[in-house]
Amino acid sequence: MISETTLILFKPDAIQKNVVGQVLARFQDQGFIVRGIKMMTLSDEILAEHYSHIADKPFFPQVRSFMQETPVIALALEGDSVIASVRDLLGPTDSLQAAAGTIRGDFGSKDGDSKMRNICHASDSVEAAAAELKRFFAAGEVFSY
Ligand code: ADP
Numbered sequence: 529m530i531s532e533t534t535l536i537l538f539k540p541d542a543i544q545k546n547v548v549g550q551v552l553a554r555f556q557d558q559g560f561i562v563r564g565i566k567m568m569t570l571s572d573e574i575l576a577e578h579y580s581h582i583a584d585k586p587f588f589p590q591v592r593s594f595m596q597e598t599p600v601i602a603l604a605l606e607g608d609s610v611i612a613s614v615r616d617l618l619g620p621t622d623s624l625q626a627a628a629g630t631i632r633g634d635f636g637s638k639d640g641d642s643k644m645r646n647i648c649h650a651s652d653s654v655e656a657a658a659a660e661l662k663r664f665f666a667a668g669e670v671f672s673y
Contacts, residue, residue: 529608564604
């Protein structure tokens, strides 16, 4: 097993539904370790960079405005195979398709916006995690202890 660190964002729907603690507990129950955590508002610039892979989609403006409804909470989480494990814990992008027992299945939107309001972002590869940790955490904000 190789220890990795992934970047998670608690999206505005997690903040609005007040379920950050419950979701974080699911990560910690797996033994994953918090290495960095902070609340921040996301600028148009950082969202354009973070979501460059969907920037040309018709729903991108809606996603940008959703991600600015409240501040988000960025989390650097470490553990064995944490990148894939957290994606499994989240479930698929569309909360309606996510099984009960997954984070998106239990807390995501079950309405017309189920593809967008899905509680958390999490890095999907080692390369993405490295780039995203740098994007959301400055040097010294991710801790080894
Ligand atoms: P994931 O976050 O599961 O890796 P993507 O990278 O494909 O998914 O999409 C980024 C984010 O954009 C999603 O988490 C979701 O908030 C939003 N999104 C994706 N697809 C749609 C869609 N068809 N309609 C509205 N929002 C979407």
